Amino acid sequence: MRIKWFSFVRIAGLTSVLTYHFFKNAYPGGFIGVDIFFTFSGFLITALMIDEFAKNGSFKLLSFYRRRFYRIVPPLILSVLIVVPLTYLVSPDYIVGLGKQIAAAIGFTTNYFEIATGGSYESKFIPHLFVHTWSLAVEMHFYITWGLIIAIFTFLIRHFEHNRLKGQRVFRWIIGITSLCFAGASSYLMMIQSAGLTDYSKVYFSTLTHCFPFFIGATLASLTGIKDVTNVFNKMLQHANKWVYTFAIVLTFSFLFLLGLKLQFSSRSTYTGGILVASILSALSILFARCLHAATPNVAEPKLATFIADISYSMYLYHWPLFVIFSKLTSVPIAVLLTLLVGVPCSALSYYVIEPYVAGKKLKWHVNTKVAKTLKISFASALTCLVAVSLYTVNGAPSLTSLDRSLWIGGINQSVDQMQTTKNIVLASTTGNSNKEKNIPKGVSIIGDSVTLGTRSYLGQHVTDSSIDAKGERTMNLAYQVLMTEQKNGILRRNVVICIGTNALDGTNEELMKIIHDIQPGHHLILMTPYDQRAAPDWNSSKLAIFERELPHKYNYITIADWQKVAAAHPDVFAGTDGVHFGGRHSGDVIYAQTINQGLKNAAKTPLK
Structure with missing residues (x-):
């Protein structure tokens, strides 16, 4: 029937x-x-x-x-x-x-x-x-x-x-x-x-x-x-x-x-x-x-x-x-x-x-x-x-996507770099000179999430004198821990780039303020706004970007690298992706590095903390 x-x-x-x-x-x-x-x-x-x-x-x-x-x-x-x-x-x-x-x-x-x-x-x-x-x-x-x-x-x-x-x-x-x-x-x-x-x-x-x-x-x-x-x-x-x-x-x-x-x-x-x-x-x-x-x-x-x-x-x-x-x-x-x-x-x-x-x-x-x-x-x-x-x-199906391979390779390279960094810290400690007695090292410290990790190899070659610490699903509170550890060990460089926010949780703004408050004098702080193609205005990542843009008016040592704006102008980079990662695409690598370099260029015109 x-x-x-x-x-x-x-x-x-x-x-x-x-x-x-x-x-x-x-x-x-x-x-x-x-x-x-x-x-x-x-x-x-x-x-x-x-x-x-x-x-x-x-x-x-x-x-x-x-x-x-x-x-x-x-x-x-x-x-x-x-x-x-x-x-x-x-x-x-x-x-x-x-x-x-x-x-x-x-x-x-x-x-x-x-x-x-x-x-x-x-x-x-x-x-x-x-x-x-x-x-x-x-x-x-x-x-x-x-x-x-x-x-x-x-x-x-x-x-x-x-x-x-x-x-x-x-x-x-x-x-x-x-x-x-x-x-x-x-x-x-x-x-x-x-x-x-x-x-x-x-x-x-x-x-x-x-x-x-x-x-x-x-x-x-x-x-x-x-x-x-x-x-x-x-x-x-x-x-x-x-x-x-x-x-x-x-x-x-x-x-x-x-x-x-x-x-x-x-x-x-x-x-x-x-x-x-x-x-x-x-x-x-x-x-x-x-x-x-x-x-x-x-x-x-x-x-x-x-x-x-x-x-x-x-x-x-x-x-x-x-x-x-x-x-x-x-x-x-x-x-x-x-x-x-x-x-x-x-x-x-x-x-x-x-x-x-x-x-x-x-x-x-x-x-x-x-x-x-x-x-x-x-x-x-x-x-x-x-x-x-x-x-x-x-x-004949592959076991990893291009993004997975990019993150895997980036993770290996980062592990090698961190081993060298640890070696330098140990050698420095045996000379009898404490980190506090040394000047803040020149260069760029980049702290990022999976987006940064996916383009890590390219960044290392195209952001001069940079060290990169990136990890998937990293949130602002975890970035704070990385920054404090590097600062304590005397390896946090003069220009600090924070590429965090896609995984923004409730309270992200407060965690960012801890970074601003606890970073020692002698640094520029460059904030990379997060980009998520799917994000609505009420998403935490969207709210964070707005909050970050207001900070340079209050703190003269803070500069914005507006990845959200740059990425939105290049939708082709994210075609076929989740709207956040660009999976090792060369065009994505290029504009990501350009955004950071432009932020560093602007930061050079501002005073240190």
Whole structure:
């Protein structure tokens, strides 16, 4: 039994996700499209379970798993095989760890793989091509667990309640109460585990914290249904008014759209209620669509809507890797167009041909025996070629991105330099001269984070007489410790450049003031403003840049090297990156060093502290 207007729920979810991935800055909360899908899946699967129990008095777990396998796995494998050859169009960085990505996707563990590797839609230098399959992992975990629980419920009811009608009512009550408890526990877990985080990927990707939309949908299914409906809901359907429910659906979708404009991936409010509200609104849209179906017995659902709903799952599989690849080759609008031109036909082929063929069902379109045989041979040949290309690509995939290699090399060089510095300190101490008796050494001390570390080799060659101490994820308080140690050991040079702020935490301004207060007389202090292409005005890094620009008016020995302004004027340097690192690109190295040198040039015109 196909429910009309459910297609629009699927379309709302797909549109939201695609818009978020294509135009993230314009629609920052579009990730709630996944929660629309989750809620709908929870409702649909549970309602079908209830229908099966009402019809047969049982629930066949293996048959349920088999249906889920044929619906999910073949399109997933096909999408992987089609995408992998396209990676030859872009940098080898995009196939780093490809074998692990594919294994995680097909093994339905992408969500925990991304947690373990620090992956995210929001902050990844080179985004994983299959990061979007995290949602399939959560969905599969739900199907496996929920199917097993339902099988246990039906087994117990069949053995302890012999009245079939009463058993069906008990079954609904158990499902409703259990679903509500699971939904409450999961949403509460997301709320409490999001406390104190700066990167929310852990609670976003985790099955335990993000499964509650499924159970909200399941709760709705226990109260309503598809074929087998409750008495209360049946009376509601009998009095359904198509105009009332049409308006209700439009209103609900409007609220979801506004919520997508409001929510931010990096805001805790998203995890303390935002996603929960999105899931409840999704459940309401499902309820209203079910009622509208009953109110419009003689109205057909638009064929275009049915088509988009049919291919929505496959399109979800294709859109992200295709867009990642195409957006590195051309502008975003053209990349979107290419993604749709390739993704839609592949999705239609998957749903109408490949999936029925693999499942042993009749094709959606009738073809004669000769044509069917030709199609089978062609499909087998193409599949063999795709598998061969994929295996070859996985085998040759590099283990590190250009950024990782740059940071690794920078870290090695820095360790060597620090060993030499330590040697000099020890030798100086054996001469009997204390550091305090020596003049402040000339030159430049650069204290930075991962951005500085990535360009360390170039900086050492192009910033005269410089020493560089940089480390990934360094915050201002850690930079203060480095500065104090160098100052204590008498190796802090006359010009001190602080390249910190991308990882700005609450209290960063206060930590910077400690540096300003505790740096000894005889130094210039050059502050490199942080740059993050994604940063909104209310981000700590943005606030820090504003704060730093005000300091030269109060302290005449402070100079600004405005990296934020320079970097924003060179967006090409950050094309295809996380918007913070430029991954050892020569053009990035050049403008980064130029910015520091300009700051040093300006500092030379100001007095020492």
